[in-house]
Amino acid sequence: MSQKTKLAFIASVVLNVLLVGVLIGQSPRRFDRSAMREQRMEQVIKDLPEASQTRLRERFKQLRAAAEPLFEQIRKSEADTVELLGKEPFDEPAYDRQVSKIIGMRLEMTKKLSQVVKDASKDLSADERSRFAQLLRRPAPPKP
Secondary structure, eight states: OOOOHHHHHHHHHHHHHHHHHHHHHHHHHHHHHHHHHHHHHHHTOOOTTTHHHHHHHHHHHHHHHHHHHHHHHHOOOOOOOHHHHHSSOHHHHHHHHHHHHHHHHHHHHHHHHHHHHHHHHTSOOOHHHHHHHHHHHHOOOOOO
C-alpha cells in the first residue's frame, strides 16, 4: 500500500469510528428528549381546562411535525459535510458550499417554523399563548 492509501484508510476508519460514537452517544439523549418534552408539556398545561390542554397539545404536535423533516434535512447535510472532510484530496470549495447550504437551510427552517408558531398562536387565548411560549423555550441545562 502506498503512503497516501494508508493515510486515507486510517482517516476513513477514524472518521467512521467517530461517527458511530457520536450516533451511539446521541441516541439515548434523543429517546430521552421526547419523554422529557412530554413531561415538560404536561407540567406547563396541567392546570388549564381540558379544552385548552387539547388545543395546546395539538399546536405543539403541529410544530413538531413541521420541524422534524427540516431537522432531518439539516442532519443529513451536516453528515455530508463531515464526509467531505474525510475525502482525499480535501475539496475546500465543496466544503464551503456545503456549509453555506446548511446556513441557508437553518435560515429557511427558522422562517418556516416562525410562521407555523405564528399561525398556531393566532386563535389562542392570552393564557394559552403564554403557556405555548413556555413550551417553546428551551429548558435550562441541568446543573452538575
